[in-house]
Amino acid sequence: MDGGIAVAGRIGPNAITQAAAALDAALPGDAVDALFAEAGLARYRHDPPERMVDEREVTALHRVLRARLPPAQLRALTREAGLRTGDYLLAHRIPRPVQWLLRVLPAPLAARVLLSAIRRHAWTFAGGGAFACAAGHPVRLAIASCPLCRGARLDHPACDYYAATFERLFARLVHPRARVTEVACEAMGAAACVFELRWRGCWRGSRRRWPA
Template sequence: MSRAAAASDQSAGRIGPNAIIQTAEALRLLRGEEDARRVFAAARLEPYLTAPPADMVDETEVIRLHRALRATLDDDAVRVVSAKAGQLTALYLLTHRIPAVAQRVLRLLPARLASRALSRAISAHAWTFAGTGIFTARPGRPTVYEISHCPLCRGQGTDHPICDFYAATFETLFARLVHRNARAREISCEAAGASACRFVIDW
């Protein structure tokens, strides 16, 4: 993608298709085809089940999908499905997007250095998963990521963090590239009234 096209996608609020593709896959794996169709129909995205998006999608579609998950499934099921979708997304990135040479270098580095290098890469590509949200990273141990105006929980209200998709994506990437004991957790969420969704990654 050219820089001009990337800038246009960022300003328009577009998100990589894995936010939809891997959520469909997680639903099918964990809940079956019927629940996948229920959720995607509620989000008005049912055509994606037979013809998955090949390019960046409008962030409003991702927002609708996550709202539909919460409207269709119980809270525990939503958390499990969202986390599985995040894990699948990270595995896709490791297989298809992050060069094998870069992965080998990260694994050879001390965890602190690897976490900084990985955080730089994630920050550079944050527009592909945060849309019009604003991503910031504070590398170190622990590493802290924040997403303000977060698309996953935009317009939703809960009493606990709900961005399990992001937490699982970050955790899987860190566990594979930084330290096998890496864990990520969302400590505050805009849906619960926080100023930003905050994720702490430690190992």
């Protein structure tokens, strides 16, 4: 894998704000207030962060969500937060001309270009973790010392937020049938959290993947 070490300790505010949005859409406001208070993040309920946050705050929020929400609901809500983060990046961080270019490139080439951009910006989402990626089919992305599940011991993968964010970006920019699965997780004892991305219906050299 082609890797890079993230800047230690800071993560973009979407990890907090989009989690809050997903929770607010599904739970009563006082329940969300209680979750944020337990995580030590009550101040963000009235003053959402606009700049990079301490990665320990993200770790604490996910620790509380795992402790307080049923597994199926937890997975659905953290996945929704990841999809919302992908939508935010598409709307505000990835220039429209770049999005257009990626959509007209053959899917394997578009995947390589997008991976390069994700690797350059890994410091914004991996915190003190180390990000690595490899092109191919499947595409592989990995985060060692992952902030979402740091310190957790589970019998199932715990990083649906990252998986959903990656899936949204690749489905919108590389291939509409792109799907991401977390195939290894540090919470289960793996050396890193590893995500595999596959898409169906793509043929080598194809430039036509999007509905007319």
